[in-house]
Amino acid sequence: LTGTPEWANEVKRLAREADATILAHNYQLPEIQDVADHVGDSLALSRIAAEATEGTIIFCGVHFMAETAKILSPTKTVLIPDARAGCSLADSINADDLRAWKAEFPDAVVVSYVNTTAEVKALTDICCTSSNAVDVVASVDPDRDVLFLPDQFLGAHVKRITGRKNLHIWAGECHVHAGINGDELTAQAKAHPNAELFVHPECGCATSALYLAGEGAFPADRVHILSTGGMIDAAKVAKSKEVLVATEIGMLHQLRKAAPGIDFQAVNDRASCKYMKMITPAALLRCLIEGKDEVHVDPETAELARGSVQRMIEIGT
Numbered sequence: 290l291t292g293t294p295e296w297a298n299e300v301k302r303l304a305r306e307a308d309a310t311i312l313a314h315n316y317q318l319p320e321i322q323d324v325a326d327h328v329g330d331s332l333a334l335s336r337i338a339a340e341a342t343e344g345t346i347i348f349c350g351v352h353f354m355a356e357t358a359k360i361l362s363p364t365k366t367v368l369i370p371d372a373r374a375g376c377s378l379a380d381s382i383n384a385d386d387l388r389a390w391k392a393e394f395p396d397a398v399v400v401s402y403v404n405t406t407a408e409v410k411a412l413t414d415i416c417c418t419s420s421n422a423v424d425v426v427a428s429v430d431p432d433r434d435v436l437f438l439p440d441q442f443l444g445a446h447v448k449r450i451t452g453r454k455n456l457h458i459w460a461g462e463c464h465v466h467a468g469i470n471g472d473e474l475t476a477q478a479k480a481h482p483n484a485e486l487f488v489h490p491e492c493g494c495a496t497s498a499l500y501l502a503g504e505g506a507f508p509a510d511r512v513h514i515l516s517t518g519g520m521i522d523a524a525k526v527a528k529s530k531e532v533l534v535a536t537e538i539g540m541l542h543q544l545r546k547a548a549p550g551i552d553f554q555a556v557n558d559r560a561s562c563k564y565m566k567m568i569t570p571a572a573l574l575r576c577l578i579e580g581k582d583e584v585h586v587d588p589e590t591a592e593l594a595r596g597s598v599q600r601m602i603e604i605g606t
């Protein structure tokens with residue numbers, strides 16, 4: 290049954306019966322994206338979760354995303370089809386690490402990427418996503434130190450754009466994006482000289498994309514460093530008929546739907562996030578039937594984290 294039209298009808302029927310809305314991140318399996326009520330990037334999904342009128346949110350994504358929805362909507366039931374769907378980037382810093390880092394810079398403003406646990410968010414001043422990281426850092430008093438965590442490549446991107454010298458960057462990374470490397474990108478750039486290039490800022494190759502642009506391998510106006518939601522917007526106005534995509538491969542599904550006339554190719558077609566892919570059609574059906582896995586955030590932690598997440602959803606487009 291799973292993945293078939295009957296499965297999709299059953300999922301929709303059970304969701305209606307449970308007064309639930311289904312949210313799916315752009316990296317989810319195509320069947321999950323197609324059955325969801327809303328598909329988007331981390332920022333868009335957080336905003337939708339904050340405003341949902343249904344009593345239950347079913348989050349098809351990874352655990353920190355579902356936790357963020359619970360922080361924003363504490364009175365709602367938040368379910369994730371498989372609570373084991375973690376994130377290697379969120380695991381790269383814990384609350385004790387952050388406490389120790391803050392002790393070194395007691396006056397600094399802490400800006401955390403949304404890919405963090407609720408405990409880390411509770412120690413944070415402002416959260417951000419890849420959509421609004423630059424705007425969030427730009428909103429901080431230029432004279433104050435900023436501790437930016439946990440992604441070193443997104444941090445380097447923000448530092449490059451803002452030119453901010455007092456931005457201190459944690460050395461975390463996402464194993465999927467870090468694995469999309471400069472050599473592959475260089476080879477693809479040479480093989481597709483007329484293509485545009487969409488690069489997620491979590492990629493280890495973001496710097497080499499800009500380098501290639503500087504070398505003329507890619508005209509600078511064909512290189513775009515974008516969040517997953519930003520990629521969809523850019524696809525709709527792309528001038529080239531060929532686009533190379535440097536991010537998790539789940540992204541290709543929405544891109545192909547948004548711009549069917551464009552040939553989208555992954556820079557690295559092995560860049561698949563095993564955590565995102567734990568949300569299978571069977572797991573979603575089980576979630577609706579059994580009402581599991583429910584996401585809980587300790588109320589005191591959620592209260593502390595809420596301010597930083599709310600500031601995140603207020604900043605940027």
Ligand code: 13P
Binds near residue numbers: 329331491518
């Ligand atoms: P965005 O959807 O915010 O670009 O995030 C990408 C990501 O890696 C989520 O885990």
Ligand code: SF4
Binds near residue numbers: 379565
């Ligand atoms: Fe985390 Fe990377 Fe997977 Fe995104 S792609 S959920 S950052 S491990």
